[in-house]
Every structure is written in structure tokens, then in C-alpha cells.
Amino acid sequence: MEKHNSYFDKPIFRIGVEVTIENEYAEFKYFDTSFDIEFSDEYELALTTFISKLKTGLNFISFNDEFPFFKDFANELIKTLDRYGFITESSIIINEDYITGLSLWKEIDSYASSYLSNIDLPLGKLLISENVTKEIIINYAIQYYHFVKAGPKIIAAAMALADRPVVHDILQSFLMSELNHDKLLLKALKGAGIDSNKILSSVPLPETFALITSMQVLAHQEPLSFYSCLFLVEEERPLFNELLKTACERVGLSSAFYKPILDHSHINEDEDHGAITEELLRNYSKISQETRIVVFKHVHNNLENLIALEKAVIEEAVNCVKEVN
Incomplete structure (x- = not known):
């Protein structure tokens, strides 16, 4: 399976992450840490889908196939979410816990x-x-x-x-x-x-x-x-x-x-x-x-x-x- 930056197979939001989307702004909050991004109308569907899939586990391959124009933006957003500790791995392919x-x-x-x-x-x-x-x-x-x-x-x-x-x-x-x-x-x-x-x-x-x-x-x-x-x-x-x-x-x-x-x-x-x-x-x-x-x-x-x-x-x-x- 394709990995993002060799760290994730299928990233998922940590429990407690909250996302608010309003007026071409999206705010990401995890306890006392938060940041926001601005997006245009053309990216709204891709972004909302991206966020929705991160709640259950994001498959990069299928998502990139569906929204290829959003790939670079998605990669940068994953880096930011990872840096602030908002995401973790949902499908570690290792037999032992x-x-x-x-x-x-x-x-x-x-x-x-x-x-x-x-x-x-x-x-x-x-x-x-x-x-x-x-x-x-x-x-x-x-x-x-x-x-x-x-x-x-x-x-x-x-x-x-x-x-x-x-x-x-x-x-x-x-x-x-x-x-x-x-x-x-x-x-x-x-x-x-x-x-x-x-x-x-x-x-x-x-x-x-x-x-x-x-x-x-x-x-x-x-x-x-x-x-x-x-x-x-x-x-x-x-x-x-x-x-x-x-x-x-x-x-x-x-x-x-x-x-x-x-x-x-x-x-x-x-x-x-x-x-x-x-x-x-x-x-x-x-x-x-x-x-x-x-x-x-x-x-x-x-x-x-x-x-x-x-x-x-x-x-x-x-x-x-x-x-x-």
C-alpha cells in the first residue's frame, strides 16, 4: 500500500479532534491546540471528503484517485496534522500489538x-x-x-x-x-x-x-x-x-x-x-x-x-x- 512520507498507511484523527467548517475556513482543534486554513469553493468538496475520511481512516490511493487535483494540498495538510499530533495510524500492518x-x-x-x-x-x-x-x-x-x-x-x-x-x-x-x-x-x-x-x-x-x-x-x-x-x-x-x-x-x-x-x-x-x-x-x-x-x-x-x-x-x-x- 502507498504510504504518506513513509509514516502512515491509513491516518485517522485522534479521539478528541474537532473540525469546524464555515465560510471557506476550516478550524482544527485538539484540546488546547488549534489552527485554521482557508480554502476556495473549488476545494470544498475535496476538503470535506478528506476530513470525513480522516474520521474513519483515510485511504490515500482511493482519495487521490477521486480528487487528484487536491493531492498536494492533502499532503501538506497531513504533515501539519501530524506535526501537531492530531492524527495517528489506524491500520498498522504488523501481527503483534x-x-x-x-x-x-x-x-x-x-x-x-x-x-x-x-x-x-x-x-x-x-x-x-x-x-x-x-x-x-x-x-x-x-x-x-x-x-x-x-x-x-x-x-x-x-x-x-x-x-x-x-x-x-x-x-x-x-x-x-x-x-x-x-x-x-x-x-x-x-x-x-x-x-x-x-x-x-x-x-x-x-x-x-x-x-x-x-x-x-x-x-x-x-x-x-x-x-x-x-x-x-x-x-x-x-x-x-x-x-x-x-x-x-x-x-x-x-x-x-x-x-x-x-x-x-x-x-x-x-x-x-x-x-x-x-x-x-x-x-x-x-x-x-x-x-x-x-x-x-x-x-x-x-x-x-x-x-x-x-x-x-x-x-x-x-x-x-x-x-x-
């Missing part, structure tokens, strides 16, 4: 591996080319610093929502092992001649901020999604590290720069941070299919955030060089 946390971990690990194997990561691809520059590598380290610095506060927020002692203890140990890692990155940047005060007063790129914010929101609101995304930013990447070291030497960045970055990566490996998601999720024996869908959505979004960040690191450095010249 629940899965274990370990099963969820295996699924998301497999999904992330498959996703990453089918794309060229921008920064990794650039490191092996002759086009990599000192500015790009330094910009990567600066953005890496901003993310690492935010880490302990994000983990501390997740600890407050830990629903069982063993999970709290894992997060506490994880938090302790992440403290002061930002100083390693400052040391690396100092090794490249970058003044620490300049770094401390700098702000992250919008894409770095987006990744930080995404993890912060999950830590505060969606603990299982937070646990499920941690491995994306904690797994060591030996090949990337080797490419980074070689690229640094090629562009004239000494070990005073790249060694602290590699040291941080090795700490993550020694502490087995790449296994943090599995370690947390294995403590859950019963995860609903709706939660599974939410988790997959956030894992996918943060994979896209990571790729967007790599692209932005490259673009920002290139633009800065152009401005200087």
Missing part, C-alpha cells in the same frame, strides 16, 4: 545502516577529495564543539523523565562520561590557532542548532525517541576518523588539532557509547506500534538533520573563503 525494546533497537539500527549505505555523506566524501580545505575541517570542529557542549544538559533533561531506576542509572553514567568533552574540542581548535574566546562567544549554524533542538525536545517530551536517536551521534566512525586525520595532514593541520578530536571519539568507543541506545531500549519489554512509528519518524528526521549539518559545514566554510577573497 507490541514489540520489545530490543526488537525496536534491531529495527532502527538496520534502518539507519541501510539509509546511510545508500547515500554519500557530504563531509566524508569531501575528505577523500582534493577539494577539502582547512576552513571546512575547522568549521566541522566548531560545529562539533557546539553539539558536544550541549550534550550534558540534554542528557540531564532526559534523566528527569526516566521511568525506571535502571534507565536513570544508565543515563546518569552516560552523563558523567560526557562531562568536559567540550574542552577537548576547544583544545583541538586552539591547536589550529583559533582563539577560545572566539569559539565560546560564537553561535552554532542553524543546522547545528536544529540537531541540538531536536535532541532537546525529544529528551523533554519523547524519551524513547531520544534513546533511539542517541546512537546516531555516539557511534564511533573509524573510517571517518582515518579520513579526517589524513585530510588534516594534507591541508596542514597538525596533530595538535586532530588528536583531541580523535581522543574524544576514542573515549566514546572505550565507554561503548555507540551501544547506548541498545542498552537503554533493552529495558522495555512492551512498546506499542504507535510509539514505534513515532520513534522511526524521529530517527529518520535526525538522520536528515545530520546530513543537512554536513552540507552546511561545507557551504559555510566555502562562503567565508569567498568573502575574504
Whole structure:
């Protein structure tokens, strides 16, 4: 069956959603959250049918066949309804009602591996080319610093929502092992001649901020999604590290720069941070299919955030060089 954005087979309004249509306006309300849209007469039948079918479960294929001109508008409206939490899945094609946390971990690990194997990561691809520059590598380290610095506060927020002692203890140990890692990155940047005060007063790129914010929101609101995304930013990447070291030497960045970055990566490996998601999720024996869908959505979004960040690191450095010249 065709899926919308890979998340829904047959979306349906959550219980409690109210829709009012009047004078070419439609208002959607779910408890304290509401938004409205404006539509023209030509879309009225399609919109009212769309809303009616969402009350029992919307079949995209049959609806799009009936109202092909409304397809793009319907897709955007589904995105908005999903973002505000107005809809859920009505027909999950899975035999069991629940899965274990370990099963969820295996699924998301497999999904992330498959996703990453089918794309060229921008920064990794650039490191092996002759086009990599000192500015790009330094910009990567600066953005890496901003993310690492935010880490302990994000983990501390997740600890407050830990629903069982063993999970709290894992997060506490994880938090302790992440403290002061930002100083390693400052040391690396100092090794490249970058003044620490300049770094401390700098702000992250919008894409770095987006990744930080995404993890912060999950830590505060969606603990299982937070646990499920941690491995994306904690797994060591030996090949990337080797490419980074070689690229640094090629562009004239000494070990005073790249060694602290590699040291941080090795700490993550020694502490087995790449296994943090599995370690947390294995403590859950019963995860609903709706939660599974939410988790997959956030894992996918943060994979896209990571790729967007790599692209932005490259673009920002290139633009800065152009401005200087």
C-alpha cells in the first residue's frame, strides 16, 4: 500500500479532534491546540471528503484517485496534522500489538545502516577529495564543539523523565562520561590557532542548532525517541576518523588539532557509547506500534538533520573563503 512520507498507511484523527467548517475556513482543534486554513469553493468538496475520511481512516490511493487535483494540498495538510499530533495510524500492518525494546533497537539500527549505505555523506566524501580545505575541517570542529557542549544538559533533561531506576542509572553514567568533552574540542581548535574566546562567544549554524533542538525536545517530551536517536551521534566512525586525520595532514593541520578530536571519539568507543541506545531500549519489554512509528519518524528526521549539518559545514566554510577573497 502507498504510504504518506513513509509514516502512515491509513491516518485517522485522534479521539478528541474537532473540525469546524464555515465560510471557506476550516478550524482544527485538539484540546488546547488549534489552527485554521482557508480554502476556495473549488476545494470544498475535496476538503470535506478528506476530513470525513480522516474520521474513519483515510485511504490515500482511493482519495487521490477521486480528487487528484487536491493531492498536494492533502499532503501538506497531513504533515501539519501530524506535526501537531492530531492524527495517528489506524491500520498498522504488523501481527503483534507490541514489540520489545530490543526488537525496536534491531529495527532502527538496520534502518539507519541501510539509509546511510545508500547515500554519500557530504563531509566524508569531501575528505577523500582534493577539494577539502582547512576552513571546512575547522568549521566541522566548531560545529562539533557546539553539539558536544550541549550534550550534558540534554542528557540531564532526559534523566528527569526516566521511568525506571535502571534507565536513570544508565543515563546518569552516560552523563558523567560526557562531562568536559567540550574542552577537548576547544583544545583541538586552539591547536589550529583559533582563539577560545572566539569559539565560546560564537553561535552554532542553524543546522547545528536544529540537531541540538531536536535532541532537546525529544529528551523533554519523547524519551524513547531520544534513546533511539542517541546512537546516531555516539557511534564511533573509524573510517571517518582515518579520513579526517589524513585530510588534516594534507591541508596542514597538525596533530595538535586532530588528536583531541580523535581522543574524544576514542573515549566514546572505550565507554561503548555507540551501544547506548541498545542498552537503554533493552529495558522495555512492551512498546506499542504507535510509539514505534513515532520513534522511526524521529530517527529518520535526525538522520536528515545530520546530513543537512554536513552540507552546511561545507557551504559555510566555502562562503567565508569567498568573502575574504
